[in-house]
Amino acid sequence: MFFDRYWWGIDNYSWTRWYVEQQKNPSLTALLDNSKFSEYSDALTYPIAGAFTGYLIERFGTEKYVEFYKCSAEKEAKAFEQIFGAQISLLEKDFIAYIKMFNVREEIGKLLMKDTEDSPN
Numbered sequence: 001m002f003f004d005r006y007w008w009g010i011d012n013y014s015w016t017r018w019y020v021e022q023q024k025n026p027s028l029t030a031l032l033d034n035s036k037f038s039e040y041s042d043a044l045t046y047p048i049a050g051a052f053t054g055y056l057i058e059r060f061g062t063e064k065y066v067e068f069y070k071c072s073a074e075k076e077a078k079a080f081e082q083i084f085g086a087q088i089s090l091l092e093k094d095f096i097a098y099i100k101m102f103n104v105r106e107e108i109g110k111l112l113m114k115d116t117e118d119s120p121n
Contacts, residue, residue, distance in 0.1 A: 005050065010111065012054065013102040015047030020099055028052060028092045032076055055095050060084055 005011055019025040025048060030036045037045055057065045064083050071079040080088055 005054075010047075010108060012047040012050035013099065014104045014108050015043075016051040016099050017102045017104050018108070019044065019048065020096055021104070028095065029077075029088050032080070032088065051099065052095060055098055056084070059094075 016025065024044065026036075026040055026044070031040075031045060031049060031052070053065070056068075060083075068076075068079060068083045071083075077088065084091060
């Protein structure tokens, strides 16, 4: 999702900011857990994952992100802290503050509301 940067024609940061404003965003811990990721709608997980990937790459660089990406699922939480030097919960707060810097135009918010209501999950 990071490389596409868009989901249903709307950029990942707008989706994520809207979910944060609506208090519909799951914790990053839940999204990093492969068994929980699929419990949420793609309309929720893909844009947030894309935005978080962008945040990690911008903050820590591509090399560290690739190093993390190569970790097996069962080692993700521990590897996350080792590679990025912070607990997921602390980076989640920083990520949310980062996302709040982006604006969502009113018409985009209306589209997002409609798209999430029409979503199959």
